[in-house]
Amino acid sequence: MKAYILKRLFIMIPVLIGMTIIVFSIIHAIPGDPAETILGQKATEQSKEALREQLGLNNPWYQQYFTYMGDLLKGDLGQSIRTRVPIAQEITPYLAATAELTIAAMAFAIFFGVNAGIISAWKQNSWFDYISMLIALIGVSMPIFWLGLMEQWIFSLKLHWLPSIGRMNQRDPVEAVTNLYLIDSMIAGRWDQLWTVVRHLILPSVALGTIPMAVIARMTRSSMLEVMSSDFVRTARAKGLSQFIVVYKHALKNAFIPVLTVIGLQTGALLGGAVLTETIFAWPGVGRYIYEAISSRDYPVIQSGILIIAFLFVFINLIVDLLYAAVDPRIRYR
Amino acid sequence: MRVKRWSSVVLVMMLSAAVALTGCGSSNNGAAGTNAGTNGGENTPSASVQDTLIIGRGGDSASLDAAIVTDGESLKIAHQVYDSLVEYKEGTTEVQGSLAEDWAVSEDGLTYTFNLRQGVKFHDGTDFNADAVVFNFTRWSDPASEYKFEGDSFDYYDSMFGPDGKRVIKEVKASDASTVEITLNQPQAPFLQNLAMTSFGIASPTAIQEKKENFKNEPVGTGPFVFKEWKRNDSITLEKNVDYWKEGLPKLNKVIVRSIPDNSARFNALQSGEIDLMEDLSPDDLATLEANSELQKIERPSNNVGYVGFNLKKEPFNDVKVRQALSHAVNKQAIIDAFFAGQAEPAKNPMPPSLWGYNDSITDYEYDLEKAKSLLADAGYADGLPGEYTFYAMPVPRPYMPDGKKVAEVIQADFEKIGVKVNIESPEWATYLDDAQAGEKDDLFMLGWTGDNGDPDNFLYALLDKDASNNYSYYANDELHELLVAAQTETEQSKREELYKQAQEIIKVDAPWIPLVHTTPLLAAKANLKGYVPAPTGTEYYSNIHFE
Secondary structure, eight states: OHHHHHHHHHHHHHHHHHHHHHHHHHHHHSOSOHHHHHHOTTOOHHHHHHHHHHHTTTSOHHHHHHHHHHHHHTTOOOBOTTTOSBHHHHHHHHHHHHHHHHHHHHHHHHHHHHHHHHHHHHTTTSHHHHHHHHHHHHHHHOOHHHHHHHHIIIIIIISOOSOOSSSSOTTSOOOOSSSOHHHHHHHTTOHHHHHHHHHHHHHHHHHHHHHHHHHHHHHHHHHHHHHHTSHHHHHHHHTTOOHHHIIIIIIHHHHHHHHHHHHHHHHHHHHHHOHHHHHHTTOOOHHHHHHHHHHTTOHHHHHHHHHHHHHHHHHHHHHHHHHHHHHOHHHHHO | OHHHHHHHHHHHHHHHHHHHHHHHHHHHHSOHHHHHHHHHHHHSOSSSOOOEEEEEESSOOSOSOGGGOOSHHHHHHHHHHOOOSEEEOTTSOOEEESSEEEEEEOTTSOEEEEEEOSSOBOTTSOBOOHHHHHHHHHHHHOTTOTTSOTTOOOHHHHHHHOOTTSOSEEEEEEEETTEEEEEESSOOTTHHHHHTSGGGOOOOHHHHHHHGGGGGTSOOOSSSEEEEEEETTTEEEEEEOTTOSSTTOOOOSEEEEEEOOOHHHHHHHHHTTSOSEESOOOGGGHHHHHHOTTEEEEEOOOOEEEEEEEOTTSTTTTSHHHHHHHHTTOOHHHHHHHHSTTOEEEOSSSSOTTSTTOOTTOOOOOOOHHHHHHHHHHTTOTTOOSSEEEEEOOSSOBTTBTTHHHHHHHHHHHHHHTTOEEEEEOOOHHHHHHHHHHTSSOSEEEEEEEOSSSOTHHHHHHHHSTTOTTOTTOOOOHHHHHHHHHHHHOOOHHHHHHHHHHHHHHHHHHOSEEEEEEEOOEEEEETTEEOOOOOTTSOOOOTTOEEO
């Protein structure tokens, strides 16, 4: 197993280098003058030129790339042009906010997606099957923007059940230690706030988790259908095991590998693709952080932000690969 | 073994999801009334009068150092933290004393002597005095100042008081601890008007010296609110300055300014009570707002212009007849009725009528397609313009233009009727501004401007003079230039007024723009919020706001 992990880590190196080149090239292909964007419409030409010089924007692109790579190897992600704060420090709270939302969204997606998929396969062609697959189809094609605003309108404005925006009650905040407010409110021993934080999480994580839920449900169903018709399941049934044990223990374990792939890919996609959800729910996550950086042409932040997300994506895929090996021992001996 | 560990992970994940969802379920099943109650309780923590204000706005500040910023969102916060020597009277652009109690101007208009308010302290406990004023002015004006940190530029100082080499202010010196004397190189009519701008707020010298680069993240001034915390892209927290020099102010204990980028989501948050005041209400939501008795509409005095500019570098828009023809082809009133919910008036001049010096005797190019056609024919284009032209329409809502693309479509349709074919393009905002400024890709563009300081110079010179960096039309008229420069140095108000009126006549005939609208930006608040008076400049103190 150790050799397998090492091999996998080794393969990651060229992937990561390739990533830096692509990210760097794309960003430098963006048209426009960062100096103007940073200093605003009312800036003078001298101050813009001075800023360009300071930021090294007048240097040739390869020189800028090597400077960037050198800094990266030193663990220096650079400094935001706009705020002058080191990015490694600045991005942490955003990453935490995104992590909290992503985990909650995926918990929602996995719980409902996997169970709906299993039951649909188990009771194939039943009403439950039809309805849940219809919901899955709608879920895949649902515009998040619309879903989010509808949720706010129904559950917040009309029913007053849940708060519409933000991560916690701003009038009575909890001190940020980890920036994962679920944990922070526990550290502070503020159980009332923990409840508030959970309530703030529900609407955005449902909005964000709907597409992955639908994808997971469809994948689980088709994978389960395949496994359910295999010999060992028939044998298990023949042994007289209860239907529940057969489905949830024997069949699910074998049907889970493709589902795991989907879960990994969807989690990765959520990390960077949550901009819409974060915008509607005023959730200060990494998607918005990068989005803001793009509109203010904060090159270092865009570069490092995309790189971190790409890195996490690769990392999650690595974990998924390792999980395959854990689920299916054949994989690691291949 | 491994398999078991893995499945237990999944089990834990599922369990936690289940726990979270049961929680949610019980809340849903539990009496809705109880939950509504909790929600209400969350918003008003105690039975006493609310003393925390939560404001929702579209974007975050870029920096909190007033001297280096030019964007409205940054200036709004800076305005709470700093005071300038003079300030605008609430809701107007009329100048009154602030950190300077009063002042005297010499006969020749070159020397201003300010008597400073005594006993005022910065938020860090240090004294405000004449030395602090000198320190700030030196920081803004000396290009070699060690307190001009990497990447900083004092753009407002440069644009209001002249760039290095052409400075209007010659010297700032402390005559004694509470007297400051400012000497000018040449008289500047809007000098006090300029000085009142938020960008010239006096910062604590000690704090700048100690915090250095970090000062822009932790500002210290003498203003009504003390900076507490900034979570970028999320919220800025301000607390009451208990030693504020204005008696009895501020009335609030705490102000939290949140960034909620989406207009609908921000309005949702106001309706559900999570925020108390919101900026930039979309005109589409006005009807909903007015139907809700728990909310109120607040109007910001109109001080802007939205316009379509011609790119005079391009054929055939360098021909004044073509520009005049197209000016006849825009139905401003129809645009206002369709997209502004009545919160705008048609524009005929490049500056708003709320400003002094506005020339109301000018008659606009009336909407008349036949006239437009005949003017085009006069210019030699009897069959309409030969090419297809690029019309830039802004991709983001602005206070002067809630939906640029839709307005552009209406204009496009009218142009089509007189044989002018334009294609609308809306690149991302930063690119849009770059392109519009470069004037290479666009033939026509839509933009706007919000006044900074209540002086016509801030519109006419800043946007249409041949030397102005914001003249994206590349319009150059020497006669106009002479008028505008004369108006800058003339100190007698009535003469300046006359000069600006003449300038507007020249601009009307040359038609470098089609002025579209002057809007009244809308804000919305809870009905029990009182004492909020929005300023035409876009920045105002929150110190009088209270709840009833």
